[in-house]
Every structure is written in C-alpha cells, then in structure tokens.
Amino acid sequence: MVTHVHAEAPGDERGALLSYLAAERGGIRRAVLGLTDEQASSRSTVSELCLAGLVKHTAEVEQSWTARARGEQPAVRRDESNWSESFRLVGDETVESLLAGWDKIAAETEAFITSAPSLDDTFELPEAPWFPREHVSLRWMMLNLIRETARHAGHADIIRESVDGKTAFELVALEQAE
DSSP: OOOOSSSOSSSSSHHHHHHHHHHHHHHHHHHHOOOOHHHHHHOOOOOOOHHHHHHHHHHHHHHHHHHTTTTTTOOOOTTTTTTGGSSOOOTTHHHHHHHHHHHHHHHHHHHHHHHOOTTTTTEESOTTTTSOOOOEEEHHHHHHHHHHHHHHHHHHHHHHHHHOOOOHHHHHHHHHOO
C-alpha cells in the first residue's frame, strides 16, 4: 500500500485537512515498512517509545477523538493503570494487525469529517487536567490530529533510523518500489 508523501488540498478545507492527516499517517506507516514485530518493538533510546507503540498510540488517539466528536466513548479507555499498553504490542497484536486497524479508523475519520454538516460543529473536550472545560470544533479536532500525528511521525523517523539506519527518504523510495 502506497501512502501519501505530500499533502494536497483537493477541493476544499475538509479535503485539505484530510490530506494533511493522511500524509502524516504515511510517515508513521513508512517507519515500520519492512520491519519485523521484534524490530518495530525495539527501543533505541532510554525512552519507552518504539515504532509499534507509535503506530498503536496514534491510531488509538485518532479513534478516540473521532468517537468523542460523534458523542461516543472511545473504543479503548486508557488511564494510569494501562497507559503504557498504548505504546507497545500486547497479547496477539502485530504491526500488521495495528496497521489494518488504523486503516479502518482512518476510513471512519474520513467518512465522519466528509459527512459532518460543518467543521464549525463542536463537542466537549474530555475531562483531563491539561484541557480546559470547553467545546472545540471539528476543525480544531482535525488540526489537533494532524499536530499529534506529525509529532509522532518525527519520533518515528528518529527511531527507525536508529533501528536500521534507514531515513525517511529511503523509506519513501522503498515504498514506491513495492
């Protein structure tokens, strides 16, 4: 599967936001290209971050924001007791299964955003010490998802280069050759 490398602005604001999010997802997806689950789960620094964990966490974050915006509970509820599970493979999870799940989450996000009456529609932020008690727009949510995904795509670039020396540019070429 070839993922977006550069964001385009097809048609309108929604298309642009979705394209930018897809491009950032592509950066994380490429970071695990050609790796085994063991390699993708390896830690290259003192940080707890690993590539498999970044895939899992970013997909869970996207699903949780879209669910909240629809007025639903996130599929996975994390608290202090299980927060670290969102950054590593657990049970029978594999990188392949996480990527397949993320494909479904991405499709749900895209369907929701394209069918929403307005990007100005709002929903309440989740209760957390770092969020004020207020409502935010779907536009804010999309920008937040882009920011969060881009941040982790940068982490993924560094971790991947530490795992086997491959840079983001090499991974783009590798993906396009497939």
